[in-house]
Every structure is written in structure tokens, then in C-alpha cells.
Amino acid sequence: MNRLVILGTGTAGTMIANKLRHRLEQDEWSITVVDRDDEHHYQPGYLFVPFGGYTHEQVVRSRRAFLADGVDFVVGSVERVEPDEDVVLLESGQMLPYDQLVIATGTTPRPDQTPGMLGPEWRRSIFDFYTLEGAEALAEALSRFESGRLVVHITEMPIKCPVAPLEFTFLAEAWLRERGIRDRVEVVYVTPLDGAFTQPVASAHLGGMLEERKVHVETDFMVERIDTEQRMLVSYDEREIPFDLLVTVPLNMGADFLAASGLGDELNYVRVDKHTQLSRQFDNIFAIGDASDIPASKAGSVAHFSVDIFVGNFLEHIAGLPMTGAFDGHANCFVESGHDKALLIDFNYDTEPLPGKYPFPVVGPMDLLKETRTNHLGKLAFRWIYWNVLLPGRPVPLPALMSMAGKHIPTSEHETKEA
Ligand SMILES: Cc1cc2nc3c(=O)[nH]c(=O)nc-3n(C[C@H](O)[C@H](O)[C@H](O)COP(=O)(O)OP(=O)(O)OC[C@H]3O[C@@H](n4cnc5c(N)ncnc54)[C@H](O)[C@@H]3O)c2cc1C
Numbered sequence: 001m002n003r004l005v006i007l008g009t010g011t012a013g014t015m016i017a018n019k020l021r022h023r024l025e026q027d028e029w030s031i032t033v034v035d036r037d038d039e040h041h042y043q044p045g046y047l048f049v050p051f052g053g054y055t056h057e058q059v060v061r062s063r064r065a066f067l068a069d070g071v072d073f074v075v076g077s078v079e080r081v082e083p084d085e086d087v088v089l090l091e092s093g094q095m096l097p098y099d100q101l102v103i104a105t106g107t108t109p110r111p112d113q114t115p116g117m118l119g120p121e122w123r124r125s126i127f128d129f130y131t132l133e134g135a136e137a138l139a140e141a142l143s144r145f146e147s148g149r150l151v152v153h154i155t156e157m158p159i160k161c162p163v164a165p166l167e168f169t170f171l172a173e174a175w176l177r178e179r180g181i182r183d184r185v186e187v188v189y190v191t192p193l194d195g196a197f198t199q200p201v202a203s204a205h206l207g208g209m210l211e212e213r214k215v216h217v218e219t220d221f222m223v224e225r226i227d228t229e230q231r232m233l234v235s236y237d238e239r240e241i242p243f244d245l246l247v248t249v250p251l252n253m254g255a256d257f258l259a260a261s262g263l264g265d266e267l268n269y270v271r272v273d274k275h276t277q278l279s280r281q282f283d284n285i286f287a288i289g290d291a292s293d294i295p296a297s298k299a300g301s302v303a304h305f306s307v308d309i310f311v312g313n314f315l316e317h318i319a320g321l322p323m324t325g326a327f328d329g330h331a332n333c334f335v336e337s338g339h340d341k342a343l344l345i346d347f348n349y350d351t352e353p354l355p356g357k358y359p360f361p362v363v364g365p366m367d368l369l370k371e372t373r374t375n376h377l378g379k380l381a382f383r384w385i386y387w388n389v390l391l392p393g394r395p396v397p398l399p400a401l402m403s404m405a406g407k408h409i410p411t412s413e414h415e416t417k418e419a
Contacts, residue, residue, distance in 0.1 A: 005098035009035035012289030012303040013104035018393030021068040049135035081261040107290040111250040116226030147184035148244030160298040167336040174338025199352035269293035275326040296329035308400035330402040334379035342375035348402040361406035
């Protein structure tokens with residue numbers, strides 16, 4: 001019997017287990033998945049929790065309930081992988097030997113890594129929405145917030161869902177307006193990037209949207225510490241940004257056990273080939289989803305598209321054949337912009353988000369880099385698709401690799417902003 005062990009039963013781990021269970025003979029391959037608990041969170045739903053959009057029950061389900069028959073689920077925390085021995089050690093002392101290992105342990109917000117963040121103001125005037133508890137605590141704080149400086153802050157890149165802090169800012173701005181207190185609140189967006197987003201066309205477009213909403217943007221801000229007495233973000237170049245309510249995205253890091261196992265880079269991301277996601281050190285270890293160091297967005301959509309490519313490659317790999325699939329870094333993200341509208345961006349390693357139509361040229365029905373109600377409905381529908389189609393490993397009728405069909409390259413600065 002061959003043993004496939006998958007670490008992490010989040011978006012990528014669940015899809016992989018379910019898809020491979022249908023492709024690998026039960027009497028030839030066992031599949032074991034490991035996670036700390038039995039709570040699967042729909043993380044994109046966290047964005048709406050601070051505004052009363054989703055309840056706890058709408059974003060949390062049992063992990064086990066989503067796993068196909070014939071997949072073994074082990075509840076436990078991974079302590080270490082011993083890649084030379086082909087064995088995983090859990091904190092409980094349990095050992096899981098493997099023939100093939102998939103690391104899908106994602107990335108986690110680490111407020112402990114910034115001095116002052118976890119100090120006395122944590123969950124008093126400093127909040128995050130990258131955890132469910134954080135988003136729920138922020139909902140409470142926002143309901144009491146009447147006036148002052150609301151600062152939305154990214155500690156460092158990469159973070160999962162890099163558009164989520166922008167979405168939060170757009171939603172907060174719209175929400176303040178709807179409550180009739182927008183003129184009493186100064187909204188500031190603080191980023192370590194040199195613009196609103198990572199890529200020129202999208203950055204200019206999203207930056208223009210912040211400008212329209214009178215959100216001040218502080219760029220190139222590398223936070224050194226948070227002064228909790230003065231309630232200020234302080235950067236390495238000694239800029240100070242005071243806040244009354246700080247909504248921060250803490251440093252994101254891969255799991256600590258990856259450093260302990262000699263498999264991680266300086267942020268604990270697994271070094272892999274960016275097309276096959278096979279470890280650059282070990283021929284029987286893959287890393288899929290946010291856990292890897294591929295230069296793509298850390299996003300559920302990337303996990304989904306890369307799993308589609310990975311499954312074919314994995315079957316070839318275990319048959320001793322060369323892997324013929326090459327993942328292109330395809331990401332596809334809705335960007336909520338407030339007032340029941342959203343944008344959609346679609347890009348990959350080589351092509352930045354461009355305007356146009358998706359998935360079909362001319363007819364869409366989605367518009368790229370443009371605020372529409374259809375995109376917003378797409379974002380809301382995604383929760384149903386996630387639970388009912390993606391996680392069970394059912395096919396989604398979207399190509400895994402990015403297509404240029406329907407996209408066009410803006411030719412002027414004006415067109416870029418108007419895209
Ligand atoms: C606020 C927010 C909004 C988002 N919005 C979007 C969006 O609109 N679109 C989009 O595509 N993506 C979005 N994402 C990102 C998306 O949720 C992640 O990119 C996706 O879940 C990554 O899947 P993964 O399987 O790599 O990691 P995860 O789904 O995070 O799973 C990792 C799993 O590993 C487990 N694990 C970690 N360490 C250990 C250990 N030591 N032992 C045992 N188990 C361990 C964890 O418990 C977890 O279950 C959003 C994320 C957030 C936080």
C-alpha cells in the first residue's frame with residue numbers, strides 16, 4: 001500500500017484529497033489528511049463579518065463532512081517533518097510515515113511579530129479581520145465607532161488575498177456613509193507598497209478609487225512598532241501615523257514546523273518549482289496553496305487552479321513519468337467596492353490584471369477592473385460554490401490556466417484609470 005499524507009485540510013488540502021481519492025485506487029493508495037481541528041473556515045467570508053454581513057455559522061463547517069469516503073482524517077498539530085526519513089511527527093507523538101507528502105498548511109497572521117501589536121490595545125483599538133475572532137471583535141468595535149481616525153494597515157507583503165485590505169477600506173467607507181458619519185471619520189490606508197496594489201494598471205485604478213473616496217494613502221510604510229500609549233504606527237524611517245481605530249493585517253507567515261523541518265524560507269514558505277510545485281529539495285514533497293513560495297497571489301482561486309494542474313502532474317509523477325502540466329500563477333479575485341458593487345481581476349505570473357470581459361469575450365458576463373453589480377453577485381455566489389462545488393472537488397467550468405480572450409491592454413494613463 002502506498003501512503004499519501006496531506007498536511008492541512010483547508011482549501012487546497014481538502015480539494016486535493018477529494019480529487020485524488022477519485023483517481024487513486026483504494027487498494028493501492030491510502031490518503032491521510034491532518035489538521036488541528038474539525039472547523040473548516042470560509043475565509044473570504046471574514047471580510048463581511050465586521051459589517052454584520054455573515055454570521056459565524058455561515059463561514060464555519062465541519063472539515064470531516066467535506067472529505068470523500070476513503071480519506072482518513074487525523075486531528076492533530078504537525079510538529080515536524082523528517083524528509084530524510086519520510087515521516088511526519090505530530091505534537092501528540094503520533095508518527096505518520098508517507099511515500100508522497102503534500103504540504104497545504106497555508107499562511108497565518110502573526111501579530112506577535114510586530115512590537116506593540118499584541119500589547120494592551122489589541123482588540124481594544126487594534127483589530128484584524130484575518131481571523132474569525134478578529135472579525136467578530138471588529139464588528140463590535142465598529143458598531144461603537146462614531147468619529148476619529150480609522151487606519152487600515154498592511155504590515156508586510158506577501159499576505160493572503162492581497163486585495164482584502166482594499167476591500168475592507170471600500171466597505172468601511174461605504175458603511176460610514178450609510179450611517180451618516182463619513183464626515184466625522186478620516187480614513188487612512190497604510191501600505192508597504194509604492195501604490196494601492198502590486199501591479200501598475202490595477203494599482204492606478206484602485207488608487208483612483210481610494211482618491212475618489214477621499215481615503216488618504218500612505219505608501220512605502222514599513223512598520224517598526226506600534227506605540228500603544230500614543231496609539232501610533234511608527235515606521236523604520238520614523239514616520240508616525242496616529243489612529244483611533246487600527247485595522248491591521250499582521251505579518252503573514254507559513255507554519256513554524258516548516259522552519260523546524262528545514263523546508264521553509266525566511267517566512268516559512270516551502271521552496272518549490274513554480275510550475276509543478278514539487279519541492280526543490282525532495283522528490284516526494286509538494287507544497288500547494290498559500291504554503292508554497294510561488295510568486296503568485298496567496299488566494300483560494302490560486303489554490304483551486306493550481307490543484308487542477310497538480311492532480312495531473314501528481315499522477316504522472318507517481319507513475320515515474322515527466323510532469324507535463326505547468327501552472328502559470330493564475331489568480332481570479334473579486335474586489336468588493338461598497339454599495340453592492342465589485343470589480344474582478346484575472347491575472348497570472350506574466351500578465352497583470354487588465355480591463356475587459358470574463359470569462360467570455362464581449363458577453364462576459366463579468367467585467368474586469370470595473371465596478372458592477374454582477375461582479376458583486378458573483379462574489380456572494382462564490383460562498384455557495386466554495387462549499388458545494390470547489391471543496392468536494394467537483395469540476396468548475398473555468399480553465400485553470402489564464403486566458404487573454406476578452407482582455408485588452410490600456411494604451412493611455414487616462415484609459416488605465418478609467419479601465
Ligand atoms: C479576510 C480574507 C479574505 C479572503 N478573500 C479571498 C477571496 O475573495 N478570494 C480568494 O481566492 N481567496 C481569498 N482569501 C484567501 C484564501 O482564503 C486562502 O488563500 C486559501 O484559503 C488558501 O488555501 P490553503 O489551503 O493554502 O490554506 P488554508 O485554507 O488556510 O488551510 C491551511 C490549513 O492548514 C492547517 N494548519 C496550519 N498549520 C498546521 C499545523 N502545524 N498542524 C496541522 N494543521 C495546520 C490550518 O489549520 C488550515 O486549516 C481570503 C483570506 C482572508 C483571510
